[in-house]
Amino acid sequence: MSEPSSSLSSSKDELFQLIKRLGTYLALKMSNLFSISLQKLDPRSVGAIAGLAVAIIFTYRLMRSPAAPPRRQPKRQAPTTSGSSISAQSNATLMPSGACSPSEDLRAQNVVDEFFQPVKPTxxxxxxxxxxxxxxxxxxxxxxxxxxxxxxxxxxxxxxxxxxxxxxxxxxxxxxxxxxxxxxxxxxxxxxxxxxxxxxxxxxxxxxxxxxxxxxxxxxxxxxxxxxxxxxxxxxxxxxxxxxxxxxxxxxxxxxxxxxxxxxxxxxxxxxxxxxxxx
CATH class of the missing domain: 3.40.50.1000 (HAD superfamily/HAD-like)
Structure with missing residues (x-):
């Protein structure tokens, strides 16, 4: 149960360090930009700077939002005395995801049989x-x-x-x-x-x-x-x-x-x- 949580935490730390390094790099670039006289900046350069700032703020807020709590595993039902219930639970456990149940296979087979049934002559x-x-x-x-x-x-x-x-x-x-x-x-x-x-x-x-x-x-x-x-x-x-x-x-x-x-x-x-x- 602890392995998924630890792997999720490790991935989150790596992503945070990457964003932190990116922020440092952007801060350095912005300081160099601000050292230039604002009169020499064209509207395109100002828009680029504003866009970078918005992206950094949005990423920082996204990383600070709490992760969704892990979904609880459903509790196992107590075994019943009925043999049919035990067999149904066993079939549900052993049946892989996406597999068809026997009743669905039977219905599909009936459809195929009806489709290929020879046509009655007139x-x-x-x-x-x-x-x-x-x-x-x-x-x-x-x-x-x-x-x-x-x-x-x-x-x-x-x-x-x-x-x-x-x-x-x-x-x-x-x-x-x-x-x-x-x-x-x-x-x-x-x-x-x-x-x-x-x-x-x-x-x-x-x-x-x-x-x-x-x-x-x-x-x-x-x-x-x-x-x-x-x-x-x-x-x-x-x-x-x-x-x-x-x-x-x-x-x-x-x-x-x-x-x-x-x-x-x-x-x-x-x-x-x-x-x-x-x-």
Whole structure:
């Protein structure tokens, strides 16, 4: 505790001796100056003398001002019986100045992890990736786009699945999409087209009514697909999927159960939206 005080006192004495010698030198010079006739002094010499005098007085007063008392060391707290308090005091003692606490390191790490977290792909990016950049897609309506599962039901109503709308609209943005279905009569065609129109499928600009095809037999749908030569065909009928496996690059078999894979280019999923990760 005495070493800092003694070093401070020694430095103060050395500075005082230096100022004392400087004062003696200045006094000698000033006595020589005053021996000269004041009439011969120009205003610049008088200003220099006055400045030296002010500097000496200011330095002398500064050295005479009492030094600030040394700061007391904080008293050590008595050890508590709590183990957490002891460990906290130990960490505070051992931690160097400027070091970050573990909680600060953890917060910083969380910020870094969030910053470098991979960006979640958009639905459009997923659609293009899943379809392998395919440009033409054919898809049946029953069981995929519509809630109904038979042509007989379409004679009464047609209900578009709300869960499939986003996927369907994204497909129309990047692909040439054709929808097709077997119907019993012309009235069923009107019911289906009205349901698609009310769902907003035709408003995106990617799908028009002329690309909704109707036929009277299952073989007619197969013929449509063969003629259009799409990159992807989506269907619920396993027989049609099997027949087209040799001619179509990729197929998606929509089935509530997971059927046995019939070909390497045939994929299966419970629904179209499930295939694109929307459920």
């Amino acid at each position: 639905l459009g990016q997923i659609v293009r990736q899943k379809l392998s950049e395919g440009r033409k897609v054919t898809c049946r309506l029953l069981g995929v786009i519509l809630e109904e599962s038979s042509p007989e039901e379409l004679q009464k109503q047609a209900t578009v699945k709300s869960s499939v709308l986003d996927v369907l609209l994204e497909i129309t943005k990047y692909c040439d999409l054709y929808l097709m279905e077997r119907v019993i009569d012309d009235e069923s065609e009107k019911i289906v087209l009205l349901a698609l129109e009310n769902a907003g499928i035709f408003t995106s600009g990617g799908l028009v009514k002329d690309k909704v095809l109707f036929c009277s037999t299952e073989n007619g749908r197969t013929s449509f697909v063969r003629q259009l030569e799409p990159d992807w065909h989506i269907d619920t009928n396993p027989e049609i999927v099997s027949q087209l496996a040799r001619f179509i690059k990729y197929q998606l078999h929509v089935s509530p159960t997971r059927p046995e894979r019939t070909a390497p280019n045939v994929f299966s999923c419970p629904s179209l939206e499930h295939f694109f990760g929307c459920v």
